[in-house]
Amino acid sequence: MEAFLISTGIVALAEMGDKTQLLALVLAARFRKPWPIVFGILVATIANHAMAGALGAWVNTLISPQAMRWILGISFIAMAVWMLIPDKLDDDDTDNKPPRFGVFGTTVFVFFLAEMGDKTQIATVMLAARYDAYLWVVAGTTLGMMLANAPVVWLGSRVTKLVPLRVVHIVSALIFVVLGGLALLLPA
Structure with missing residues (x-):
């Protein structure tokens, strides 16, 4: 349960x-069909995080607990630094072509691609390597994605204006530093 939470x-x-x-905000503003967008985000996230979790679980079988402790500790601290760098959408992410695969298919495709190499995908790999609970990690990271993205789809920019993103990024960075420090200091 700890891995999930x-x-x-x-x-x-x-x-x-x-x-x-x-991207979720742009899709919601462009298509104005929240349910297919939310379901598309869910499907893309499950697929992406299942792969990332599998990679993390596999890496955990190849590396000694001592080496894994150092890799995770340094990775979590690097993630903390990355949290302090704000993301922006590329111009390519917001083209005005009509959706070839419908709103759902378009959302699955663009969200899956946008998530490749993203902070949350890398966090999923690290968490799956840290915990011996692949399904709980994937379920937890997927729920985290949905908790952050579904309200944005339904409520639009009002949600992002209510939350001071800089404060959230700083708190997230501090959490990653603490996790990195614990990974480095506590025995495996």
């Missing part, structure tokens, strides 16, 4: 102001 919290915080959250 930590995964949910970390990814929900990491997603605030992230490129994929901005």
Whole structure:
């Protein structure tokens, strides 16, 4: 249960102001069909985070606990630094072509691609490597993504204006520093 709760919290915080959250806002403004967008985000996130979690679980079988402790500690601290760098949408992410695969298909496709190499995907790999609970980590990171993105789709920019993103980024960075420090200081 710890893996689920930590995964949910970390990814929900990491997603605030992230490129994929901005993409969710753009999709909602462009298509104005929240349900297919939310379901598309869910499907893309499950697929993406299942792959990331599998990678993390696999890496955990290859590396000694001592080496994993150092890799995770340094990775979490690097994630803290990354949290302090705000994301922006690329111009390519907001083209005005009509959706070829419908709102749902378009959302799945663009959200899956935007999530590749993103903070939350890398966090999923690290969490799955840290905890021996693949399904709980993937379920938690997926819930964290949905907690951060579904309200944006339904409520639009009002949600992002209520939350001071800089404060959320700083708190998230501090959480990653604490996790990194604990990984480095506590025995495996």
